[in-house]
Amino acid sequence: MPREHGYTVTVTWTGDRGTGTSGYRDFDREHDVEAEGRPVVRGSADPAFRGDPTRWNPEQMLLASLSQCHMLWYLHLCADAGVVVTGYVDDARGTMVESPSGGRYTGVTLAPRVTVRDDGMVDRALSLHRDAHAQCFIANSVAFPVEHEPTVVVSEPAS
Missing domain, CATH: 3.30.300.20 (K homology (KH) domain)
Structure with missing residues (x-):
């Protein structure tokens, strides 16, 4: 019988500049990826899609x-x-x-x-x-x- 494994992560958008998604260029793509007991992964979009090149995409x-x-x-x-x-x-x-x-x-x-x-x-x-x-x-x-x-x-x- 196959075994089933479940995984959970929380992705939290951190790129609100104060006006939310009022326009395509008005917000950042930064976010945090978290799982219990693990370090946070700082994510963003690929730089080609307005992301931060110092973060994982x-x-x-x-x-x-x-x-x-x-x-x-x-x-x-x-x-x-x-x-x-x-x-x-x-x-x-x-x-x-x-x-x-x-x-x-x-x-x-x-x-x-x-x-x-x-x-x-x-x-x-x-x-x-x-x-x-x-x-x-x-x-x-x-x-x-x-x-x-x-x-x-x-x-x-x-x-």
């Missing part, structure tokens, strides 16, 4: 969610398979296209650089990205392709 947060979910599944699967990962950095990138009826992500590419302990782990480390993608809750929930361009290198031996 929803498009970045979606991309970060995909990257995080993939990484967490990947590390889990590597541990189960005996692949010892000693480093992981993903330079993820995504594309959103605007149209008169709105916008949508058209694709994401995850580009993790994985470091493993020895040469014998490289092939398995590469193949586990496919399995991690199949398990990722976020990747299974989006309506656009999520591609992978992984690189695996071997740790330098200790001197």
Whole structure:
């Protein structure tokens, strides 16, 4: 039987300049994203949509969610398979296209650089990205392709 998990967040708009949404240019897009027991995430719109470039925007947060979910599944699967990962950095990138009826992500590419302990782990480390993608809750929930361009290198031996 499938297990169900619930999540709650509170998003609070903080961009009222005193006149509310009296005009498109009369309010800021700043907001706070909160969940119990967690630090506040300061959000805004993308700067292209009058947002604050120093704050996270929803498009970045979606991309970060995909990257995080993939990484967490990947590390889990590597541990189960005996692949010892000693480093992981993903330079993820995504594309959103605007149209008169709105916008949508058209694709994401995850580009993790994985470091493993020895040469014998490289092939398995590469193949586990496919399995991690199949398990990722976020990747299974989006309506656009999520591609992978992984690189695996071997740790330098200790001197």
